[in-house]
Every structure is written in C-alpha cells, then in structure tokens.
Amino acid sequence: METNSNSASSKPSASSLRWKILRQAVLPRAKNPEDGSQLGLKLVSRKAAKGFNLIPCQRLHHDHESRDARFCYTLPTQGCPKLVLTQRMDNNADLSDFEICNRHNIDNTGLVCQWPSEDVLAYFCLSHADMFRSKRVIELGSGYGLAGLTIAAATEALEVVISDGNPQVVDYILHNINTNSEAFGETRVKSMQLHWNQKEVSNLLHAFDVIVASDCTFFKEFHKDLARITELLLKKTGASQAIFFSPKRGNSLDKFLVEIKENGLLSSVTEIYDANVWKCHQRFMNGDESWPGYEKDHCYPLLLRITR
Template sequence: MDKINKNETNSDSEEEIGLGGSLIVEELETYKYEFYDDIKIEIEGQELQNVNIQPSTGLLPWPASRVLSLYISKYKEEFIGKDVVELGSGVGLCGLVSSKYTNFTLFTDGDEKSLPLLRDNVQSNSNLFNNKINNNNNSNNNNDRISIERLYWGNNQPTLDSFKEKYSNKYNFDIVIGSDLIYVDASIEPLFFTVDSILNTNKSGVGKGTFYLSFLDRKNHFPILKSVSEKYNFTMENIELNTFINYEASTMARMFIFKRNNK
C-alpha cells in the first residue's frame, strides 16, 4: 500500500547547486511513499501552491507520478533490464522506481530550477540502484546505472542533439516514461517529437519502443493526444487504473501506454 507522510522543513539560506546555478529552497517537505515490491522512497519537494506563484512546477510531486510509479512497481517485468528515459522528471519519483529494475535510467527535465532537487532526491535514494551518482556539474557520466540531464522537447533543440550524441551509442533506449507532462494541447506535439526521437535511437530496429504516460486530464486532451500519437505511428492503449491503483485516485487521472507500430 502506498502511503504519504509530510514533514515540513524550512531553509532560508541559498544553497549552491550543480549545473552552474543557485536556488533558494524554502518550505521543502519530506514525502514518504511505499509501492509494490516493498519499494520505499523518501523525497523532498514543495507543497502545491497557487500555480501563478509556484516557483517551479518541477519542485513538487504531482499526483500522476504516484500512478505511474505504482504501475512500474506492479508490472516490473516490463522494465527489468531495459534502458529508460524519464521526461519531465521533476522530483524524480517515477525514475527512482524504475531504476530498481532497469539496466539504465536517464532522468531528464527542461526546468533548470528542478535539477538540483532532482539530483538530491536521486542521491538520497541511491539504494534503489545500488550505486551512488557522481554529483558534479557535468551530470553523472561515470555511473553505469543512472544519469541526469537537462532536456528540452521539440524540434531543433540543442539538448536533444546532445542527448543523441552522448547516449545513443552506449544505451539502447527501449522505454520512455513520463507523468503529468500535459497541461495544454500545444505541448503534445513537441512531447511526441521528443519521444519519437529518443526511441528512434533504439538499435534493435526502427519502430520499436514504448512510451508510458500518466497525467490528470484537466481539459480533455484525449483527441489531440490520439491524433498526435497516431501521427508518430503509435498505438494508444488506455490502462484501467483499478487494475493496479490501491487508493482512490482523482477522477481526472489517466494512464496510457503508447506502442510503436512497425514502420
């Protein structure tokens, strides 16, 4: 059973962070989770505030990350030994759960403010992948199980080109995961462009790979989601939450699995 306990901690000091920046961390809370397969995770994040004043959407655990994390731990056989990319990692919950099973997990986020907290959360839960990350300003190049990178979605993005150059020859990315990545319809096209680009680096053959996505469908994104996924040659499968969720989830909660059609 999944549990969440929050213990408020405060820090008014400015802390130096990796990736060449600094962050003022205020009112961080500790979130404790339990998932299937006896997975226990403790992470830090902010409590959800008014979206107009939230310092960064990547600094708090979103509801859909709990959904996807439960799925991963319930159906771990789908992830064992795979090379996985998480998009929009935020505080890192889903990637941490997957790292227990995968050959390699790459945490990514385009929000620079979230990366230091993501790095801290991965470090504090390194028991899941039995290896400490190399906490430096150039991500984690020396670790063979985990890495963290800044990655923007869409065409003509230097970070996506850098990703391909850095990782495509070393890892065979079978799976992309993401939670609460969709807030507006306009984000769906660049999201699937990025997913498609990542899975196209799979050396086992064009047209393979799977994208696992959970989100709260606040504005009926389904028609655009279906249209764009088909454009990129994915078959969309709606997953019934009651097959793995062990709590009362939001009525807006959705989970989809997108599988590549052979091209």
C-alpha cells in the same frame, strides 16, 4: 512540461506569453519599495495537491525557515527500499520561479506538487517491474522524480535517466538521486535537463528501451515537441515502448495522439489497467471527501502506450 526557444524566428508559445503577462503584471509591484505588502505579493497561490495515495508517504522533516521538506515513500512491494525525496513544502510559488520560467521559456509545474499521475505511474512501474529489467529508461517531465527513482530502486533497470526542462527541478532530481543512491544497486541513475524541442540529441538518439511520463500532455502547444522527442529517443529495434499516464482533459489527449501518428508511431489508450487504481477512481467518483471536486476527465489518468 517544458519547451525551449532555440530559434530567434520561432513564434512565442501561448504558454510563454502567459508567463510574460503574469511577470509584467506582478513584478513591478513587488519591487516597489513603497508597497507595504511586498511579502504577500512575493507569494502567489498554487494548485493544492490531491492524489490516489497508492504509495504511502510520510513527511520526515520540515525546517520552517526553508521552503523544502523531506518525504519518505514506502514502496508497496516486499523487499523494496524506502525512498526519501526533498520537495517544495509551501503552498505558494515565489515570483523568482516565474522569472526563471520566463528566462528559459518553460513552466513551473514540476515545482508545484507531486502530481497524481506521477503516483499512478510509479505504482504501475512497480507492478510491471519485468518491463524495465536490464533496459535503458528515461522519464520525461519528471518533476521530483518519484517514478524514475522507483524504477531505479525496484526493477533492476540497466540505466535510468530522470529528466525535466526546468533547471530548478533538475537540481531537486540530482539531490534526490544522491540521497537514495544506495537503493539503486547496479542500476546507473542520472539527472538531465532536457527540453522537448531540443535540436541536438545525438547522444540520446534512439537510445532508450522504455520512455515514461506522467501528466505531460496537458498543454497542447507542447504536443508536437513531445511527440517528436518521443520518436527520437525510442529505440528502433526490439520491443521499445513509451508509457504515458495522462487524464483525457477534453480533447487534449486526443490531439496528442494525432501528433504521435504523424511521427510514425503507433498508440493505444487503456482505461482500466489496474484493479487498485480503478477502485480508487470509483471511490472518488462516488464522492469520497478526500478528493473534493474529483472529475474523471481531468483527474483520472489513462494509460497511453506508444510503440513503433
């Protein structure tokens, strides 16, 4: 999720206000030289990652003096290359992350973990490779870029742009693109910092056959910008479409669908879109201990298709 404040007259979002409150509450204490708990204050707890584990993942290396680790993802399709991604390893968010979020008026969700919906999106793209063949594709709010990299490595897409609004996240994306460059064949792959309320997108206007995103409809204050950028990026000709995976989360997804309609786009929501994903979901609903606290409304990603 991301947004950017380009207008001095625009009202601050609820999300940005929350980040500022957190910063004001914690930063002064962390900078107090008389505070003996600076190390503890510098790190704040974050959400632990659970997921569907549809794409096998193995940690390759973790330098304990570094916050990063390398993970190998084995794409479950014959002949597909393995992908190596560098991701944050620790279970904490540094206060410097929040300083950057405040400076750019964004959030840090892309740094927190590989979110479960991203795993489902990547798996779905593998199962529907024909959808991307010879197409221009962009991933929005990509985090570390698993889905975009999977499309680039396994579908013979013409071009894949992997974007996020957080400059720290974009640095990880670029690193992961360079690490896996030999896996992409003739597909052009690049990273991009893209804010959903960005005013100037002339070089991207109606340029993409397929837009993909996962877990990007959680914050309601971003709905208008996300719906708007989707309409601006989606080609006006051909069978262009956006593929989003998002849990329902109360009325959040429904409210986003209203914004999609107001931007002149059509949408459909599918609950059962893949037999393996549905099987995992049912297992978690029946109390599988590998994902304690699993709830359908907040954890199971629905498939949202957006067309003209």
